[in-house]
Amino acid sequence: xxxxxxxxxxxxxxxxxxxxxxxxxxxxxxxxxxxxxxxxxxxxxxxxxxxxxxxxxxxxxxxxxxxxxxxxxxxxxxxxxxxxxxxxxxxxxxxxxxxxxxxxxxxxxxxxxxxxxxxxxxxxxxxxxxxxxxxxxxxxxxxxxxxxxxxxxxxxxxxxxxxxxxxxxxxxxxxxxxxxxxxxxxxxxxxxxxxxxxxxxxxxxxxxxxxxxxxxxxxxxxxxxxxxxxxxxxxxxxxxxxxxxxxxxxxxxxxxxxxxxxxxxxxxxxxxxxxxxxxxxxxxxxxxxxxxxxxxxxxxxxxx
Numbered sequence: 001x002x003x004x005x006x007x008x009x010x011x012x013x014x015x016x017x018x019x020x021x022x023x024x025x026x027x028x029x030x031x032x033x034x035x036x037x038x039x040x041x042x043x044x045x046x047x048x049x050x051x052x053x054x055x056x057x058x059x060x061x062x063x064x065x066x067x068x069x070x071x072x073x074x075x076x077x078x079x080x081x082x083x084x085x086x087x088x089x090x091x092x093x094x095x096x097x098x099x100x101x102x103x104x105x106x107x108x109x110x111x112x113x114x115x116x117x118x119x120x121x122x123x124x125x126x127x128x129x130x131x132x133x134x135x136x137x138x139x140x141x142x143x144x145x146x147x148x149x150x151x152x153x154x155x156x157x158x159x160x161x162x163x164x165x166x167x168x169x170x171x172x173x174x175x176x177x178x179x180x181x182x183x184x185x186x187x188x189x190x191x192x193x194x195x196x197x198x199x200x201x202x203x204x205x206x207x208x209x210x211x212x213x214x215x216x217x218x219x220x221x222x223x224x225x226x227x228x229x230x231x232x233x234x235x236x237x238x239x240x241x242x243x244x245x246x247x248x249x250x251x252x253x254x255x256x257x258x259x260x261x262x263x264x265x266x267x268x269x270x271x272x273x274x275x276x277x278x279x280x281x282x283x284x285x286x287x288x289x290x291x292x293x294x295x296x297x298x299x300x301x302x303x304x
Contacts, residue, residue: 047276054078054273061268077273087274089248090255093165094234094278097251100169101233102226105176109225112177113184114210118196128185135178142174143242150243165249168240172233180225187221188214223289231282252278 053061055073065071081087116128150161161167191214199209215222240254250258256274260267 047279050272050276053268054270054276056269058267058269077269078277081270081274081277086247086259087255090250090252091277093250093255094252095281097165097168097172098230098233100166101172101176102229104169104173105180105229106222106226108173108177109180109184110215110222111210113181113188114206114214116181117185117188118193118214119206128182131178131185132182135175135182139175139238143238146171146174147242162243163245163249165240165244165251167243168233168236168251171239171243172236175236176229176232180229183225183228184218184221187218191217227285227289230285234278234282 049068052068052070054077055070055075057072057074057076060070060072112131116124116131150167153159153161161170195213195217196209199213200206204212235253236251237253240251244250244254247255247259252274256271256278260271260274
């Protein structure tokens, strides 16, 4: 059997033969493909099953036949939803809320992150950590004090904040602003300090430094924060479930469940079709902006 290592000269370190390195690399690739295959099967099985079910009629779904095969495919579930004014109202509410929340979130988080990352002041590091810690508080605990606050506003000022779709525009930033600010802090911190120092020496204000230097350079981080804010606001379920009740005020995730489940009757075909249609906008955004999203999330990871 051939030796696995060779010696270049007396006293010099040995190095593995080329064949040994290739063999190790092949095994590493095999294990990588094995675990990637398991990962793909695990995560792609639910959406594939949803798609198969969405192409079935109610009679075929209830029949005791192979659930993974469509014997009589139909688009009636999709057509029924896309021609239903109620479903379109849910979709419009979600779209309006998401656009408004993303705009508000980015306006707040970009300015806050720039101040915490570059405009050093007493307690800035502690405040930055505190901003991120607020994101770790689960929404299942937050909605209770928020509910009490809305009741206090109604009793004190006579302003009814319950059961309005635009109320979500007030609530969702409590989830999106802390994390987006944390993302932008890491990205701004990875930008060389010479840029803002040169701008300040040339007479630029802090606001001009932010808008003309940092925002163009930090575009991947901005895109990552925007995608996160959109995903959270689009897919949020607990807040609209707790704070809205009227059908015309519901958003898509809650509307699908409350209107397509009537008592113990589940319209599985339209439920699956509605879930896939609701997942389409975030999926399209991730498909086109995935590289920017990854770059934004990993920015500053190796910053010393």
